[in-house]
Amino acid sequence: MSGNRQKKTICGLVALVGPPNTGKSTLLNRLLGQKITIVSPKPQTTRNRVLGIFNEPDCQIIFLDTPGLHQARNQLNREMVKTARNAMAEVDVVAYMIDVTVPTTAGSSGQRAEAARLLQNVGLPTLLLCNKIDRIEKEKLLPIIAVWQEVYPFKAIIPISATRGEGLDILLKQLRHLLPQGPKLFPEDIPTDASERFISSEIIREKIMMFTKDELPYATAVIIDHFRENPVQNLTTIHATILVEKDSQKGIIIGNRGAMLQKIGQAARHTIAAMLGVKVLLKLWVKVQKNWTGNPRTLRELGIREGDSRQLSVVSNQKLHPDN
């Protein structure tokens, strides 16, 4: 009678890694059917490890969205790349994503050699995800697959479209095959370990990335100063500070008579309200903090500098000591 309850479940961790802008975060949101990690058309959008938990009755897959792998020039970028590399040390399977529309990620031999070195070092079962197949003809895909086949003994090479959801059934099937059996590590109704506070700060940053250009998206960070829920009024009040590095950048973020700040605020409020399912009162400030991108303390405060993987360590420990 209780046979079903004893049924073995699959549970494991998967790192989504690859060059910037390939669609890692888009894939995670699509798999979970909700927005938990931010997306933008500009590279280097994701700065932190973001955990997304996919649940089916017999299977829990814990995805780690990571910052794009790139040549880091400053401390912020070095920490981002470190975060992506460290994520690979904590998982059972790596999903390495390329963008088939970009010659440098899909075609350059230098990029492929770098990927080969990285994946060999990590030495985990790895899937290659060829993303954005909605943007190229089928004939163009085959040569890309052929050259990438030489890079690493991938367990499978899977053409996908993260935006359209194509190929995701094959991806999930492969992951079920590669991940270990074990009890679920998270309750089934929790899609992420990220707090609403963190996701709100990310959504504000997403709008900044969307509406600003040149170096500005990369010189900006968001700190939540105040986050208060009022269930009686169904209202959440959020105060946030946008950090920039120079006075000139502050001027651009504020805009003509505050127009840009208003635009960012309105768009962010709308998205945060949809996510939280409440009314949102959002107040934004802009502050110049010279060279915050090189300041270890600020990077730690933003959760970008390592030391931020406490929750995952707990998961890993549980995995190591399932009897605890």
Ligand SMILES: Nc1nc2c(ncn2[C@@H]2O[C@H](COP(=O)(O)OP(=O)(O)OP(=O)(O)O)[C@@H](O)[C@H]2O)c(=O)[nH]1
């Ligand atoms: N056409 C098409 N566009 C896609 C697809 N997947 C992602 N994109 C777009 O690619 C851009 C980058 O997507 P992200 O999900 O932010 O990429 P990422 O790999 O997380 O980027 P970083 O966080 O910078 O490393 C966005 O404009 C997405 O809408 C896809 O399957 N097809």
Ligand SMILES: [Mg+2]
């Ligand atoms: Mg991303």
